[in-house]
Amino acid sequence: MADKYDNLYQHGNLAIIMDGQYTGTMKLSELLNHGDTGIGTTNALGVEMIVVDGLPYGINGKGEVEILDGDAETVPYANMHYSSSNLPTFDLENLNAAQTADFLIAGNELKNTFVGVRIDGTFNNVVARAADKQETPFKKFAEVASSQNLFTKDEVTGTIIGYYSPELYNGASAAGMHLHFLSDDRTFGGHLLEYDVKVATATVQRFSELQMHFPVNSKEFLNNDIEMKMIRDSIESAE
Numbered sequence: 001m002a003d004k005y006d007n008l009y010q011h012g013n014l015a016i017i018m019d020g021q022y023t024g025t026m027k028l029s030e031l032l033n034h035g036d037t038g039i040g041t042t043n044a045l046g047v048e049m050i051v052v053d054g055l056p057y058g059i060n061g062k063g064e065v066e067i068l069d070g071d072a073e074t075v076p077y078a079n080m081h082y083s084s085s086n087l088p089t090f091d092l093e094n095l096n097a098a099q100t101a102d103f104l105i106a107g108n109e110l111k112n113t114f115v116g117v118r119i120d121g122t123f124n125n126v127v128a129r130a131a132d133k134q135e136t137p138f139k140k141f142a143e144v145a146s147s148q149n150l151f152t153k154d155e156v157t158g159t160i161i162g163y164y165s166p167e168l169y170n171g172a173s174a175a176g177m178h179l180h181f182l183s184d185d186r187t188f189g190g191h192l193l194e195y196d197v198k199v200a201t202a203t204v205q206r207f208s209e210l211q212m213h214f215p216v217n218s219k220e221f222l223n224n225d226i227e228m229k230m231i232r233d234s235i236e237s238a239e
């Protein structure tokens with residue numbers, strides 16, 4: 001029987017974000033009832049969020065890291081799960097991002113399932129991004145991404161948390177890896193664009209269930225005419 005560690009919870013979907021629907025549609029405190037580990041963004045793309053061991057951190061457009069207030073923040077899109085403490089760990093050394101993904105996903109026969117990924121260690125060539133908080137009327141994400149803020153660091157120790165999604169679900173989430181980073185000293189992070197592993201340990205958590213929660217109280221969500229081509233193109237260029 002499936003237990004809570006088999007369940008990946010998702011609020012909203014990536015298509016909503018690509019379309020520019022950045023208004024938070026779930027309280028962060030409610031989201032945090034669905035796991036102790038996760039990633040997402042907050043209202044108006046205020047921060048890139050990473051939940052580590054139950055604590056929600058946000059990285060804003062200036063690259064500043066803060067602990068988020070669950071009662072004050074809302075989220076338009078996020079994934080959460082409960083981290084199992086019974087997972088095998090993999091030692092990684094001198095791998096680029098593509099090699100890491102290949103080793104962890106294809107190497108474990110996981111390409112057709114949703115997977116939670118956590119990598120703790122020291123990384124080089126880290127490029128992370130965070131958008132500026134957006135103002136209404138919201139622009140489409142492709143336009144926001146073209147002026148996003150990039151933060152880079154070498155030889156940084158920290159934690160990567162995120163998810164692998166199969167190609168089949170591109171649009172509901174970003175096919176492939178969607179990873180966020182937070183440094184151990186809690187001063188650097190964001191949505192990961194590039195990294196190399198210097199030395200690290202990793203776990204992969206396979207999910208047999210995907211629980212999708214839709215913002216059915218959002219008129220914007222209900223009445224949106226989804227342009228699949230725009231969404232796929234945006235994911236391609238921005239992620």
Ligand SMILES: [Zn+2]
Pocket residue numbers: 039040048178179180191192
């Ligand atoms: Zn992200």
